[in-house]
Amino acid sequence: KQEVTQIPAALSVPEGENLVLNCSFTDSAIYNLQWFRQDPGKGLTSLLLIQSSQREQTSGRLNASLDKSSGRSTLYIAASQPGDSATYLCAVLYNTDKLIFGTGTRLQVFP
């Protein structure tokens, strides 16, 4: 069964810290992996998309890595800010028709 797991489920850090969110997937035959941000009760905002042939992607303070062989991805957030508080979802595309999501990491950054 193709599953995506995210650890930790929740994280609370002081402003300015660098942090790492983890995502693991059971089947390494992925097409791509995507990280999303979701604010409470809102839709999903795409942060980074990594194709299966890539090892990492960067956007501003965000860096996502992909290790297909170990079935893992990490999202690194540098110099966290209160505005980064949200739920972060990892999603994997196995077939061409559906994304499989993890249950998310709920991040709170306090001043």
Add this chain to the structure above:
Amino acid sequence: ETGVTQSPTHLIKTRGQQVTLRCSSQSGHNTVSWYQQALGQGPQFIFQYYREEENGRGNFPPRFSGLQFPNYSSELNVNALELDDSALYLCASSLGAGPLAEQYFGPGTRLTVT
């Protein structure tokens, strides 16, 4: 913002009723996928439409059905609503259905079934 819109934003229905949710794709996108997100969970794939044809379906019963129109907008219909259908329903549009087609999500419709 992605350019994907959904309506309505919120909806309250009674168990046994039927509901229709709507999604307008980002300009130029010909593929729409629907997801159900229960509280505290990640989104679950319902189905995808590509050029007006169903192009894949998740583990949802037949009372969940959909349509895609020539302008690529889409509807999700749910019959015989159950309490467990209460969730945030998200649609995502993309250009094509292949692995390079990044999906762009709308803001969602919050459905409450009482």
